[in-house]
Amino acid sequence: MAQYSRISGSVGLITLKSPPVNALSAVVRQGIVDTVEKALSDPKVKSVVICGQNGIFCGGADIKEFAGNMSGPPLVPIIHAIEAANKPMVAAIEGIALGGGLELALGCHYRVAHAKARLGLPEVTLGLLPAAGGSQRLPRLIGVPAALDLITTGRHVTAAEALQLGIVDQVTDHKTVDVAVKLALSVAGKPLDARRISTYLCPPLSALDPLFEEVMQKVRQRARGAIAPIACVQAVRAAAALPYAQGMEREKELMATLFTSGQARALQYSFFAQRAVSKWSTPSGARWDTSTPRPVHKVAVIGLGTMGRGIAVALAQAGLSVVTVEPQEKQLMEAKQAVSGMLERGAKKRGVAPPLNNITYNSNIQAVADVDLVIEAVFEDMALKKKVFQQLSVVCKPGTFLCTNTSALDVDQLASQTRTPELVVGMHFFAPANVMKLLEVVYGPRSSPQALATAMQLGKKIGKVSVAVGNCRGFVGNRMLKPYIEQAFFLLEEGATPELVDRALEEFGFSMGIFKVSDLSGLDVGWRVRKGDGLAEPRATGQSARIREGRRYSPLGDLLCEQGRFGQKTGRGWYQYSKPGGREPSSDPWFHSFLKEYRAKHGLVPRAIDHQEVLERCLYALINEGFRILEDGIAAGPEDIDVIYLFGYGWPSYRGGPMFYAGMVGLPKVLDRLEHYYQAHPDVPYLQPCTLLRRLVASGSPPVHKWREVIKKLHSQL
């Protein structure tokens, strides 16, 4: 709703009231219509201030409404009425003015922002464009280049930047509404024509066409298949080229296409999925709202390899006190230099002082005696990790949470090395740990709800999207990756090339195909794991070379590693590079002839493989494993899996995540194709459709938000 009052004798005050972010729901929009009418018809009122309750101006349109039938008065005419008003309208912006919220403010004649406010048009991140006049007013106000930047990226700006750009007229450290009322009093009765942004022309630019061509090219490259950023450029172009009324028509037309698109549905799903994962629950009944995290001030990081360094930086940047331990002096010195450099570069970017003093560097594990929580980040080796946990159990003060940054190992085995297994959880960071947003928080059967809640809270504090997952080999992300990679290897055996597989995946929207990723992260990583599992040992030639434990196995990755081809770091992998450490992959004739010989040796007759098959085999195998994970209760719901893939594995955001994507493709189709491929490859168990997928299809393929009901039923029957 919106509340109306009169203050300071002649100022009408309209307060948006719709917690938590005063989104513009149908009720709020109706409230604005009613209160504006009241203010304009009250002869005692000479000017009007619009603000939001609880220090928040407005978070934009109510995104929940987009999924249903939109009712209530539309926003565009409301904003037109505000702009056309014959009394000055002033927006008092506290907290946030985002999307429709900023568009509402742009309809006002004046804007005052609190110094801590953030403003932006993030519609593009929801698969939309600012369609309540934002795409037409913002370029008229701040010019085409700046508007293109804000609208195509959706980035939020601070009040200071908004002032510099000319989005707001005034920034204050005081009570924003009081300052806005003062301004409203001072401008009462003054002419308003020059304050109506829709009447402006965009600031002139000499070479409009080349500018838009250049921007469009950049945006297309960055968008990698997303349609909203393209539409945003087209809308701003209309603002630059057309009179306002025609520009608004174009804005409406473009929005109509986006609004009903699958991409918008996916991005809006992902917005709510990100929020849903913070409301975690476990099969044993622990929940986010009944578990109290303990405060964490001082954290230890054990091991200063690549992961440990990134984790230490992420912690220090969030203001935590960090105790690092690296027993090898040389490695410790190198790490100190590297970490300081990372902190300095990060601080420069953010315009703050580097938090160098937040970190101490130690070679003795005794230094962790008084920390609240430890994150072990030593080499991925169970024996080594067990030793560290035994030491930690002795050294740390009672009650210290002990976390491991393993990417696949059994958290429960590590817990059993300590006297307090209930305080042990996994905190699986993704490289580079100070950049990547994802954190898998892994609870074992003995982890206490408080340990889980504390790790989740710490993740949030350091700016991660944290997802609680159960303990199994590879947890969620890496467990699903295994069948995906396996299919890619099999496709090479059957006739594909790394180039073909990568192209198909990149056209789908991944920034890099699986073979480029493998070269980047190092082929030796997977090789070490396979050797640990007894899979990668050199075997007899012939049939048995391609079978392990009765299942089809491809030794291609192992064979490359045996040749010292570890990817970018050695300058050779699935591709070749100009030098060791080179970044630009190019097709490698050696690999192609090696593959030819390999196929001949194993009697494999290559056949033509198209992009469709690559996508179906790689992605459906991965999705099938996702369903198994849900079946096993390792992830609480499809949102958890999707968020993990969106934030940790480069899944294209406009496809919503693998489980959402399966729903978009249609579960019957996914099931049918898996059945087809399993029939063709009965020695590949990952292709066998799992029970949950069958059950969902049998229950009419409900939409993704209803899957939990089916999962619950399935669990109750097991």
Ligand SMILES: CCCCCCCC/C=C\C=C\CC(=O)SCCNC(=O)CCNC(=O)[C@H](O)C(C)(C)COP(=O)(O)OP(=O)(O)OC[C@H]1O[C@@H](n2cnc3c(N)ncnc32)[C@H](O)[C@@H]1OP(=O)(O)O
């Ligand atoms: C045929 C064509 C017809 C077309 C008709 C279309 C009409 C066109 C007119 C206008 C269109 C306008 C477009 C928009 O305005 S789109 C919305 C733009 N706004 C945003 O993108 C903001 C999204 N929200 C955020 O970024 C954050 O939530 C933020 C506001 C910054 C607050 O962050 P934080 O403090 O971290 O809190 P949470 O993110 O956890 O959010 C708290 C809860 O509030 C819910 N929320 C937030 N924003 C919205 C929103 N805009 N609509 C609905 N709900 C919102 C969020 O889900 C949390 O809820 P819960 O606690 O239940 O999880």
